[in-house]
Amino acid sequence: MKASRLPQYRIQDRRFKLLAFFMPLAMALFMFLPFLVYDYGLFLYYGDFNVQQIPFYQMIHDSILGGNIGWSHTTDLGANIIGSYTFYNLGSPFFWLTLLFPSEAVPYMMAPLLMLKMSLASLGAYLYLRRYVRNKHYAVIGGILYAFSGFSIYNIFFNHFHEAILVFPFLLAAIDEYMETNRRGIVALAVFCSCLFNYYFFVGQVVFVVIYWFLRVITGGFKVNLRVFVRLAVEVVIGFAATAVLLVPTVLAVTQNPRVSNAPAGWDALLYSPVQRYMHIFTSMFFLPDIPARPNFTPDSGSKWASISLYLPLFGMTGTIAFLQSKKYTSWIKKLIVLLLVFAFVPILNSAFQMFNAVYYARWFYMLTLIMVLATVKALDSTQINWKRSLIWSTVITLAVAVGIGFMPYTERDSDTKQDVTKYGLMEYPDRFWAYVAISLICLAILFVILQIWKKDRNKFIKVCYACVCVVSVASSLYLLTLGKAHSYNTHSYIIPHVINKQDEINLPDTDVARSDFYECMDNVPMFYQIPTIQAFHSIVPGSVMEFYPKLGVTRDVGSRPDTTVYGLRSFLSVHWLFDYVEDSNSFEDSDGKMKMPGYEYYGRMNGYSVYENKYYIPMGFTFDEYISETNFDKIAQSKRHLALLKAMVLSDEQIVKYSDIIGKALTDGESFRYTGAEYFGDCKERQSLTCTSFEYTNSGFNATADLTAEKSDKLMFFSVPFEKGWSATVNGESVDVEKVSVGFMAVRVKAGQVNEIEFTYKTPGLQLGLIISGAAVLAFAVYMLLGRGKWEKKPTRRSFVVK
Numbered sequence: 001m002k003a004s005r006l007p008q009y010r011i012q013d014r015r016f017k018l019l020a021f022f023m024p025l026a027m028a029l030f031m032f033l034p035f036l037v038y039d040y041g042l043f044l045y046y047g048d049f050n051v052q053q054i055p056f057y058q059m060i061h062d063s064i065l066g067g068n069i070g071w072s073h074t075t076d077l078g079a080n081i082i083g084s085y086t087f088y089n090l091g092s093p094f095f096w097l098t099l100l101f102p103s104e105a106v107p108y109m110m111a112p113l114l115m116l117k118m119s120l121a122s123l124g125a126y127l128y129l130r131r132y133v134r135n136k137h138y139a140v141i142g143g144i145l146y147a148f149s150g151f152s153i154y155n156i157f158f159n160h161f162h163e164a165i166l167v168f169p170f171l172l173a174a175i176d177e178y179m180e181t182n183r184r185g186i187v188a189l190a191v192f193c194s195c196l197f198n199y200y201f202f203v204g205q206v207v208f209v210v211i212y213w214f215l216r217v218i219t220g221g222f223k224v225n226l227r228v229f230v231r232l233a234v235e236v237v238i239g240f241a242a243t244a245v246l247l248v249p250t251v252l253a254v255t256q257n258p259r260v261s262n263a264p265a266g267w268d269a270l271l272y273s274p275v276q277r278y279m280h281i282f283t284s285m286f287f288l289p290d291i292p293a294r295p296n297f298t299p300d301s302g303s304k305w306a307s308i309s310l311y312l313p314l315f316g317m318t319g320t321i322a323f324l325q326s327k328k329y330t331s332w333i334k335k336l337i338v339l340l341l342v343f344a345f346v347p348i349l350n351s352a353f354q355m356f357n358a359v360y361y362a363r364w365f366y367m368l369t370l371i372m373v374l375a376t377v378k379a380l381d382s383t384q385i386n387w388k389r390s391l392i393w394s395t396v397i398t399l400a401v402a403v404g405i406g407f408m409p410y411t412e413r414d415s416d417t418k419q420d421v422t423k424y425g426l427m428e429y430p431d432r433f434w435a436y437v438a439i440s441l442i443c444l445a446i447l448f449v450i451l452q453i454w455k456k457d458r459n460k461f462i463k464v465c466y467a468c469v470c471v472v473s474v475a476s477s478l479y480l481l482t483l484g485k486a487h488s489y490n491t492h493s494y495i496i497p498h499v500i501n502k503q504d505e506i507n508l509p510d511t512d513v514a515r516s517d518f519y520e521c522m523d524n525v526p527m528f529y530q531i532p533t534i535q536a537f538h539s540i541v542p543g544s545v546m547e548f549y550p551k552l553g554v555t556r557d558v559g560s561r562p563d564t565t566v567y568g569l570r571s572f573l574s575v576h577w578l579f580d581y582v583e584d585s586n587s588f589e590d591s592d593g594k595m596k597m598p599g600y601e602y603y604g605r606m607n608g609y610s611v612y613e614n615k616y617y618i619p620m621g622f623t624f625d626e627y628i629s630e631t632n633f634d635k636i637a638q639s640k641r642h643l644a645l646l647k648a649m650v651l652s653d654e655q656i657v658k659y660s661d662i663i664g665k666a667l668t669d670g671e672s673f674r675y676t677g678a679e680y681f682g683d684c685k686e687r688q689s690l691t692c693t694s695f696e697y698t699n700s701g702f703n704a705t706a707d708l709t710a711e712k713s714d715k716l717m718f719f720s721v722p723f724e725k726g727w728s729a730t731v732n733g734e735s736v737d738v739e740k741v742s743v744g745f746m747a748v749r750v751k752a753g754q755v756n757e758i759e760f761t762y763k764t765p766g767l768q769l770g771l772i773i774s775g776a777a778v779l780a781f782a783v784y785m786l787l788g789r790g791k792w793e794k795k796p797t798r799r800s801f802v803v804k
Contacts, residue, residue, distance in 0.1 A: 016136045020126035020143045025119035027148065027470055031477045032111045039491050042500065043111035045156065045481065046488035047293060048305075050495065051537055053159040055527035056088050058106040061098050062530065068699040070726075071762040074527060076536035076545055076560050077515075077573065078722045082764050083253020084540045086246045091196045092163050104501050110159065117162040122147035124169035129374055131176055133381040137462045141469055142377040148473035149373075150289040150311030151366045153480050157292040161307070164201030165366045167194045171205060172370070175213065178232060179222045184788045187232060188781055191239030199247055204353035204364040211339065219332040238781050244773035248766035256543025264358040269348035272360070276301035281344055281362070285310045285317045286398050287436045288476055291484045296436070297405055299428040308362045310369055312376060313473040314443050317397075319376025322390035326382070333375055340368045380454070380465075387451045395444050402437040406430075432483065439479070443472060489522050493583065498608040499528050505607035506531060513620060513695050514576035519596070520586035521579065523559065534573050536560045542722040544744030551743045553638035567597035568642035571684045573720045576617040579609040588612060598677055599684070616684035621692030621704045621758070623715040624649040628667045629656060633743075636673070643675045646683040649718060650742040659749070662714045692717070692758070701727070701760040711752040718747045719760070726765045731756050 035043050044050055059074060063081065072081050082090060089095035094113045098106050122143035129139040146152070146169065155161040167190075174190035177183050195202040216222040272278060276298035283297045289309035290296045312319070324334055343349040344362065351357055353364035379385045405427055411420045427433035446468055454461040489495055498505075499522070506529045515532045518525050526533035537559040549556035552566060562569050569575075578600060580588040588596050588610070599616040626648040633641070633650045648667045656663065667673075690711075692704040706717050716739070723740040729748045730736065738760075741747045750756040 012136070013130070016126065016130070016140055017123060020140045021119050021123045023140070023466075023470070024122040024144050024147045025115055027144070027474050028115035028118045031474050031481070032115060034478065035481065035485065036111055039496065041108050042491075042496065043114070044485070044488060044491045044495055046484050046486075047157055048537075049110075049157050049159055050488060051523040051525075052088070054107050054110060054500075055524050056085065057095060057098060057110070058103060059527050059530055060085050060089060060095070061106050062103050065099060065103075066699065070699070070764055071701060073532050073697045073702070073721075074530050076538055076541045076722075077534065077548075077720065079538070079541050079545075080249070080253050080724060080726065080762075080764060082246060082249040082767065083542075084538065086250040087198065087200055087254075087540055088160050091198060091243075091246055092160065093197075094163070107500050114156065114159065114162065117166050118147045118152065121152065121162070121166040121169070124166060124173065125370060125373065128169040128173040128176065128370070129377055131173075131180075132374060133377055135381055135458070135462070137466075138377040138381045141380070141462075141465060142373045144469055144473060145312045145315065145376065146370055146373045148313050148477055149366070149369045150284065150309035150313075151307065151369050153477045154289040154292065154309045155307055156481065157484065158307070160198065161201070161363065163197035164194075164205070167197050168201075168205060168367060169370055170194075171209065172212070175209065178235075179216075179224075179228070182228065182231075184231075185235070185781070185785055188235035188239040188242075188784075191236050192242045195240055195243040195247065199243075199250060200354070201363070203355050204367070207352050208364065208367045212336065215332050215336055215339070219335065221332055234784065238777050238784065241777035242774050242781065244770040244777070245767070246770065248770035248773065249764045252766045253542070254540060257540065257546060262358045263356045264348050264351050268358065269351075270346065272345075272347055274300055274302055277303055277360070278345065280308050281310075283401055284308045284365075285320075286394065286401065287311060287316075287440050288480060291480060291487075294429070294483075294487065296428045296432050297401075299426075303360065303362075306360055306362050307365065310365055310372060312369070312372060313476055314447060314469050315376050316394055316440060316443060317372075318387075318390050318394040318444070318447060319379045320372045321393050322379040322385050322387055323375035325389060325393075326379070326385055333371065333378065336371055337368070337375060340371065344368065387454070391444060391448055391451070395441075398437070398440050398444065402434075406433060406437070435479075439476060446472070494522075494581070494608070498581075499525060502607060503529050507606070508577055508611070510576060513697065514617065515574050517570060517575045517578040517614075519564075519578055519580040519588045520584065521581050525579075534560065534562060534569065534575055542724050542744075544722040544724065544740070548722075548744040551638075552641045564596040565639075566642040567599075568646055568680060570597065570614055571599070571616050571618050571687070572642070572645045574618055574620045576614055577603070578612040578614065579606075580612065581608060582610050583608065599681065616681055616688075618684060618687045619691045620695040620702075621706060621717055621719055622687045623690045623717055625664045625686070626667050627651050627656065627663045627665075629653060630743075632668055640673070640675050643680055643683070644673055645742055646680070646687060647673060649716060649747065651739075655739055655741065659716060662749070663716060690715070701762045703760070704758040706750050706756040706758060708750055708752045708756060709754060714752050715750055716741070716747040717750045717756075717758065718742065718745065720745050721760070722746075724762070724765070726763050727760060728763070729758065729760045731758050733757075 032043055059072070060081065063069070063072060069081055072079050072084065075084055094117060097113070098109055101109065125146035126139045126143035129142040130136050133139050152162070152165055155165070171190045171194050174186045178187045194205055213222065217224055280295065280298040280301040280303050287297070288311055293304045295301055295304055320337065324337065343352070344365070347360070348356070350362070354361060405425070407424050408426050409422055409424050410426065412423055414421045450461060450464050450468055453464055511531045513532070515534055516526060518533065518535055523537035526535065539558045545560065546556055549560060549562070552569070554562045554566060578588060589602070595612065600612040600614055603611040603613040605611070628644070628648040628650055630650055630652055633644065636644050649663070651663065692706045694705040696703050702721070704719070708715060718741065723738070723744055723746050727738050727746060728735065729738050731748060731750055736748045739747045748758060750758065
């Protein structure tokens with residue numbers, strides 16, 4: 001018998017797939033290699049990447065392997081793991097790959113995982129683009145442009161954004177495949193992956209796909225009947241429902257955050273303020289992106305972390321302009337690009353990609369980037385494109401921006417002479433600005449040269465284009481990463497020797513249960529050491545935490561960073577130790593030996609930190625002899641509330657009635673409290689007088705022992721663990737009510753005259769319901785696929801969509 005052979009087009013397609021995957025993989029290796037060599041195998045960038053992505057990966061990796069998927073006591077004051085980390089890593093298959101490796105290996109895996117993500121993004125873009133070009137090499141080039149786009153490189157800072165960048169072209173390819181071949185299951189799988197990888201970006205992808213699908217139907221690209229539409233809807237619902245195991249608990253957690261309910265209104269819905277944002281969006285199409293938190297072209301655009309970039313390596317906007325100017329193509333692609341640009345420039349339309357939240361982000365621009373890549377490769381694949389005209393447009397715009405921003409005069413008041421001084425140039429970093437201008441002009445010059453080859457020899461042009469795209473992509477990415485790394489904490493003197501995998505260097509008696517304070521240190525250092533703390537740079541925490549800090553006048557937006565003025569919080573929150581890195585310019589101890597907060601003593605030196613002990617530390621689990629109502633607590637000046645919390649338990653009116661037999665004396669006039677240093681020390685000692693004799697965190701919550709054998713009255717035992725509905729408790733094996741007290745924390749009734757064994761158990765709200773929905777969706781998918789057996793429409797030979 002003769003061996004069966006694959007059709008020739010299948011063999012060629014496989015080769016292009018391999019090229020689309022392995023070429024960007026090699027490019028990404030070259031891009032990261034210098035940083036890996038410099039930092040001994042680690043990729044350490046700056047900002048969020050260092051202080052969120054790495055510790056979040058390692059901490060949750062260790063938590064899951066340790067058997068805990070419920071509650072993290074090392075995230076802020078405590079947090080729901082699924083609710084807090086689905087956005088960052090729990091939905092990512094790349095995170096789950098790390099579970100195959102030991103904890104110490106996780107920080108070293110960040111760069112390899114990014115390389116894998118970028119190569120898969122390229123492959124996904126190729127699978128989408130190949131339908132629209134005759135020469136599949138252009139689809140491969142398009143995949144590289146997408147994987148190394150300005151948006152992609154900018155968002156290395158936000159490592160978890162790359163899951164969305166990766167999955168999106170697969171989602172569009174799945175929709176095209178279904179509409180062309182009626183292939184069952186592919187849309188359901190794509191929707192499942194898209195929503196699972198990152199629910200926040202899925203919202204934007206839904207908006208985009210609705211626009212995309214209806215535009216394709218209206219322009220005649222997709223042929224639809226009732227059966228096709230119903231099957232498509234069924235697959236979308238099944239794919240979405242299958243993610244419920246993570247999505248339901250996450251939605252219940254995220255909706256507690258006040259940041260999600262802030263819709264644009266009034267003029268802010270129609271026009272951006274500040275107006276520099278319009279220029280930021282426009283210039284992002286022609287120049288490399290500003291690095292996060294360091295806007296350069298438009299320093300006051302209010303877009304430090306907005307992910308604004310539409311730049312394509314080498315081509316910039318030239319290919320898109322060439323396609324848009326072509327009279328031959330009056331296709332849906334043109335309409336879609338114009339429509340998406342309108343969305344980008346109108347605030348309320350832009351906010352549609354993030355459920356109409358007023359906080360400005362452009363984190364959907366990767367979708368517009370892919371369509372711009374499509375326009376570029378369509379232009380390359382055409383024989384009737386006027387590249388000269390588009391090059392002229394790109395060059396003129398580039399020079400106009402360079403001259404306009406680079407030489408624009410303005411007056412500034414001189415602080416020394418008190419006179420107005422005329423200065424030139426609106427950019428924040430002139431050296432970077434002119435480097436960006438030079439890079440754009442050099443790319444335009446290269447493009448001009450290689451397009452001469454495009455006119456004469458297409459095969460030679462493809463080879464040259466590959467080389468130029470690869471070199472420019474890697475070189476420009478290296479430049480951007482180097483700029484970002486320049487803003488990092490020193491990796492060789494601090495992060496590597498004192499932070500990464502240095503948990504064992506922190507050796508103090510009770511850091512596993514008592515909270516620690518890090519004075520003016522790098523964000524999230526305690527997460528690297530995996531010890532409880534009061535500081536956290538984390539956007540998604542329990543609603544009770546978001547409620548608590550503002551009550552005390554402490555800002556709580558994307559992080560918990562209480563300063564030293566609220567020193568009473570430390571004892572209230574059971575902070576025992578304070579760490580002060582000795583090599584930075586901030587010192588907890590003044591030159592005359594005075595501490596920034598009262599009640600601390602120097603303990604010793606450890607792992608590069610000066611360690612101070614809070615002598616008025618109150619162990620976890622303590623009682624009050626007095627109470628104050630929520631109404632009266634609100635009457636206390638915000639600046640004094642951190643001290644008032646140590647005087648009395650804050651209770652609701654219902655709780656006051658419910659526990660009237662045990663809560664002691666009512667304090668009705670908070671303004672009469674005394675807040676001297678002696679009073680603070682006295683309040684702490686009173687709270688220390690009756691605390692739990694033991695306390696330990698468990699995989700299901702925490703346990704404590706309270707000895708009340710000498711007490712004549714029951715007590716409310718207070719724990720500074722954030723309240724959530726998933727908590728339940730038992731005392732000596734009997735269920736008790738968990739009360740939300742003192743502006744967001746928990747207390748339970750314990751009995752006098754005996755030793756009380758207290759057990760708190762946390763069950764993630766919505767997890768059981770999510771499991772049921774996901775299980776039902778999987779079953780429905782299996783039935784759906786079985787019903788289609790033998791009824792598949794014959795798959796046609798793959799073809800390109802001809803844009804007429």
